[in-house]
C-alpha cells in the first residue's frame with residue numbers, strides 16, 4: 001500500500017521507474033485499489049449464471065427440436081403426421097437461421113431491436129445465447145440419435161415396443177453417453193461466448209474489466225486478468241466434465 | 255399363420271421383391287436360401303413390417319398388417335425376430351434385455367418377467383449370465399440370448415435372419431442346437447440361412463430366392479438332391 005502510493009507518485013512526477021515498479025503499480029490499480037477484485041468476482045458470478053441460463057434454454061430447445069426433427073425423419077413412408085411436418089419445417093428454419101448468422105449480429109438484433117425497451121441487458125443476452133445454443137445442441141442430439149446403430153431401434157420395435165418407448169428405453173440412454181463430450185464442449189463454448197453479451201450492455205466479466213479500464217486508463221492488466229479468469233474457469237469445468245465422463249463409462253461395464 | 259399376396263418391394267427404383275405370393279402354415283419350418291442381394295432379408299423384414307411393402311398385402315393370424323390401421327406392435331409381438339448381429343441392448347443387463355419389453359408393455363409384472371427370463375436363460379444354459387452386460391459375452395452366447403429375448407414375448411412364430419453368419423465357426427453349433435430344440439417343440443419358423451445341413455435337417459419347406467422371386471420351393475431333401483432351376487443348380491454348386 002505504502003509502496004504503491006510512493007511509486008505512483010514517482011511515476012506521476014515523470015521520474016524513471018524500474019519496470020517491476022510500474023508493473024506493481026498497474027497491477028495494484030487494476031485489482032487491489034478500491035477493492036476492484038470484488039468487481040471481477042461478482043461478475044464471475046454473472047458469467048456463470050448467464051452460462052447456466054443459456055445452457056438450460058439451449059438444452060431444452062435442443063431436446064425439443066431434435067426430438068421433433070428425428071421423429072419426423074423416422075416416420076414410416078406414406079404415414080406423415082402433418083403437425084410434426086409443420087414443426088419440423090419451423091425448426092429447420094430456426095436451425096438454419098441461427099447457424100447461418102453470426103452470434104454478434106443475433107445479440108445486436110435481440111438487444112437493440114426486439115428487446116429495445118428492456119433494460120435487463122444481461123438476461124436478454126442470456127436468452128439470446130440460449131436460443132443460439134439450442135440450434136447447436138439440437139444438431140448434437142440429432143447426430144447422436146441418428147448415429148446409433150439402426151439395429152437397436154429395429155430390435156426394440158421387433159419386440160413390439162412402440163416408437164417412443166424404444167426411443168426412451170433403448171436409443172436415448174445410449175445416445176446420451178455418445179453425445180456427452182460434445183455437449184460438454186458446447187458448455188465450454190457457451191461459457192466463453194458470454195463475453196459477447198457485453199456488446200448489448202450485458203454486465204459480466206468483460207464489463208468489469210471495462211469499468212476498471214475507464215477508471216485507471218490502463219488496459220493490459222484488466223484484460224489479462226479477465227482472460228486468466230476465463231482460462232481458469234474453462235480448465236476447472238473441463239476437468240469436471242472429464243470426471244463425469246469417466247464415471248459414466250465406468251458404470252457402463254461394457 | 256401368414257398369408258403373403260402379391261408382395262412387391264422397391265428401394266428407390268430397385269425392385270427387391272417381385273410379386274411374391276406365399277402361405278405359411280402353423281408348425282412349418284421354412285428355410286430361405288439364395289444368393290446375396292436376392293431379397294431374403296427384405297422378405298423376412300416385410301413380414302413384421304421392419305420394411306414397408308411397396309404393394310401387396312400380408313396377413314398374420316387373420317390381421318392384415320399392411321392395413322394402415324393395423325396394430326403393428328401387437329403383430330410384431332407375435333413374430334419374434336433374431337438378427338444376424340444380435341442387436342442386444344448393450345446398456346442393459348442380460349436380465350433387463352429379456353424383461354424390458356414384457357414389463358414395459360404391461361404383459362407381465364417385474365417378478366413374473368424375471369422368473370420367466372431365468373427359466374428361458376436356464377434353458378439355453380446361460381442362467382449364470384443374467385446379471386452380465388452383453389459386451390462381456392461371446393457371439394454364440396449373445397445370439398442365444400437374442401433368441402430367448404424374442405421368446406420372452408411368447409411369439410407364435412420366429413423369424414431368423416442369418417442367425418449364425420456373424421459367429422465364429424466354433425459357436426455356430428450352440429446356436430443351431432437351440433434353434434433345433436425350438437423347432438422340435440413345434441415353433442413356426444422362417445429361417446434365412448447359409449447352413450445347408452441345418453436347412454436339410456430342420457426345414458419342412460425350402461424357398462430358393464433369386465432376383466426378388468421365390469424361384470423354386472420344395473422339401474429341403476428334394477431340393478438339395480435334385481434342384482430344377484438352372485440358377486438353383488448354379489447356386490448349390492457354389493455353396494455345397
Ligand SMILES: Nc1ncnc2c1ncn2[C@@H]1O[C@H](COP(=O)(O)OP(=O)(O)OP(=O)(O)O)[C@@H](O)[C@H]1O
Nearest residue numbers: 265266268270288289290291292293294295296297
Ligand atoms: N435399406 C435399403 N435401402 C436400399 N436398398 C436396400 C436396402 N436394404 C436392402 N437393399 C437392397 O435390396 C436388395 C436385397 O437385399 P436383401 O438384404 O434383402 O438381400 P439378401 O438376400 O438378404 O442378401 P444377403 O445374403 O447379402 O443378406 C439388395 O440389392 C440391397 O442392396
Ligand SMILES: [Mg+2]
Nearest residue numbers: 294295296416
Ligand atoms: Mg440378408
